[in-house]
Amino acid sequence: MSETLVDRYDALLIDLDGTVYRGKEVVPGAAEEIAKARAKGLGIRYVTNNASRSPQAVADHLVELGFDTSIDEVSTSAQAGAAMLAERLPKRSTVLVLGTKALEAEVLKRGLIPTDTADGAVAVLQGLSMDLGWRQLAEAAVAIRNGALWVACNVDVTLPTERGLLPGNGSFVAALKAATDAEPLVAGKPATPLLQQAAKDLQANRPLVIGDRLDTDILGAVNAGMDSLLVLTGVSTAAEAQALPDEQKPTYVGADLSVLHRLP
Template sequence: MRGHDALLVDLDGTVYRGPAAIDGAVETLEAVRARLTVSYVTNNASRGPDEVADHLRELGLTLDTDDVVTSAQAGAAVLAERLSPGDKVLVVGTEALAEEIRLVGLEPVRAEEDEPVAVVQGHSPDTGWRILAEAALALNRGAAWVACNVDPTLPNERGLLPGNGSMVAVLRTACAREPDVAGKPAAPLLQQAIDRVGAQRPLVVGDRLDTDIAGAHAVGAESLLVLTGVSTPAGLLAAPAGQRPTYLGADLRVLDDDLAPTAIGDGETGGWTARRDGAALVLEGSGGDTGDTGDTTAALRALCRAAWASSEPHDTVRGGDEAAEKVISTLGLTTG
């Protein structure tokens, strides 16, 4: 962690899945907290920061409520900058999101007939047709539209569930409009977290290339991708430049050690090398124990270097020997 003064950590798929902590997450974050500031930055707007903080404490983490920054807070802040005090905002989301609207001096409403000047949309497991219809009426009348986030999926212990982005897509289709986005990958949420702690060199940590890592690029920060949530090795190899992380780890336990060896650009690859062969990526090397998680992420870093060195896409990944083939299979990559 040398060179970083704050850790901005995603929650869903990074610290926990559903209500349960991911292996090693709590112990690692407690150890990191002794060395630098740790903030928890979530795109999920369904809960208030106090409720999120309580959940994290139940998992065993030490933190203050101000250490949590949510996309609901970011969405409310974006609207407060554009609207006048007392303006009405139609809320598509939970009461926690409505409370954030109140806290910035705006009035949350739930019906178009109240003549809201804006719509704010955040994740709620109870979002249904009726509130989406009210929002559509307001948007078609010309109300401003802020989405707290546009994640299409939400990871939990059972798998991937529809996220706020899937509900945003309903209104996008119905109204032929695009929302302004407050959460990752847009800058407002992460910038709010950076400003809150006065960080100069934050490290953004998350499980999604299209939100956490892209968000880090949006605020000019380095990033660490962990493979405990949504993004996959195949997605990482195909990532565009604006979604490529600085570091790669299997999970948060990579923060226990020096991060430098996990840098994709010039970190260690455990004896693995990768090269282009036409449209294929070829993995070669010794790599040691192919059943070790650290070894597979080292191999993946080598593959990333080969994939990202060319603007041409690859269509397959293969191993130069049996050990490499085994690692490729463990990573879930297509062989040929």
């Protein structure tokens, strides 16, 4: 039999929005192509910068869309961000959380104490919440200026929605940067912690990162020293990939996930 792309790897680290679904619609054939890769023995991990939903909610959404998956195959930037804090702080340290209840839950799982005030906070963990406002950003600014460790789950400036591009977590991170003259550590793509943790969880030696965005998925793979596949079902185009410096280009470009079962 001829070699296929999946024969070269032992795990797939797969982006979600724009790669396996677009909003509430499945990318045609995505579930079937991933199922075939799993049947060949590859580890599967859905790796998302979205820090506002719990891993269980992400898994439930995928199942609703027809994917055969579970919470064990989901890695979020909320998990990666909480893990970064747990590596750097003593147990039961107080963390000011900017984000949803799902982000607070990840902080609690790591033995840390979430709070919504700067008083006593030794760290700030920032993720996107649709209810985030000035008062929460002000508390975070006070904590950061007082020396709190600052971790951003991701720095995506925009959020794709049915209404178009809306402010993403990176827009609020930029506001705090301006207010504090500080720079956060970053958990999500294109930083490396999220991808590295996903590969470690799978005990993968040859992971392939798959996504639709050059500035997060592919650059994250480059930064982590991993091979990558850009699929043309979302944001970035083949022309944009070709225009990049060689060291930033994806390893492969394919129209969709069907390229996994042949060579591009």
